[in-house]
Amino acid sequence: MDKEQRKAYWSANIALIRNLLIVWAISSIGASILFVKVLNHIRIGNLPFGFWMAQQGTIFIFVILIFIYAFQMDKLDRKYRVDRDTSSTEEE
Template identity: 50%
Template sequence: MKEDLSSHAYWRATLTLLGKILVVWFLASFGAGILFAPVLDNIHLGGYPLGFWFAQQGSIYIFIVLIFYYKKKMNELDVRFDVHED
């Protein structure tokens, strides 16, 4: 029974992490690149409007950071729930 509770908690923690990462991904790609682009275009970065920059490059940088963040947090979850590889 204890293993069922532990696996349920692990799965819940994993889905919570994925949900948070997907929200950041959505805000970076769709939000900053499309929805908030007119507002962000008032700010310039490197001579280009910030909304354009997010649509073309910024979201890619955020995606890469999210990959490394996910790896770090999943390793922490694996250790916490004792499912890590030695």
């Protein structure tokens, strides 16, 4: 991979990480702090939904984002033909 492709690969990687962290931050802050009173009007069993999101929901969202990251990175690796077995020390 030449220098230009490497730069594009890492730019795409950083953009993916940034976007997923933004989704996680918005869901965590939004569901757990900003919209908790509105969400508490919805109930799951005996628990208010805002409480559930603060305790469990954002963890589920984070795990889902991990799977999305892994899937998207596989696509990105295939696009840029990144070989997982090649170590970075071989290029130096």
